[in-house]
Amino acid sequence: AKFYTSIFKNSKIGRILRYDEETAKVSQSGRPAGSVLTIEFEIEGQKFVALNGGPQFKFTESISFVVNCETQKEVDYFWEKLTADGGEESQCGWLRDKFGVSWQVTPTALIDMLHDKDAKKSERVMKAMLQMQKIDIKKLNAAYAGK
DSSP states (O other), rough: OOHHHSSSSSEEEEEEOOOOHHHHHOOOOOOTTEEEEEEEEEEEEEEEEEOOOOOOOOOOSSSEEEEEESOOOOOOHHHHHTTTTTTTOOOOOEEOOTSSEEEEEHHHHHHHHOSSSSHHHHHHHHHTTTOOOOOOOOHHHHHHHHH
């Protein structure tokens, strides 16, 4: 929660619930009494509750968070922050952060171009995007324009 709230400007940490002796005994998480059980936090008005269920629970790409970006500067900022300290770059604007959570750092221009009524334009943009890891808006615009 501290990691995510440090990245997103309009965010905050809320209540924290800790394992007590009884919960620590009966849970299958292996977490000791006093460690965090749940933590509430908010990012850009969206509320989350994170559960510290133990290492047996893994994240997969079947769940991801989208960060809509208006500018290349925003894309670069979120890409750098979310891949820091062991995060991994992937294809087409996808990445995994240091905790294994998948993110899509997506310029809003990309979505608009992909939904263009001119199929040739959207096909060129899709082809360009498929060659990228972090999305490059300038290259998308060039593909959209047929250059």
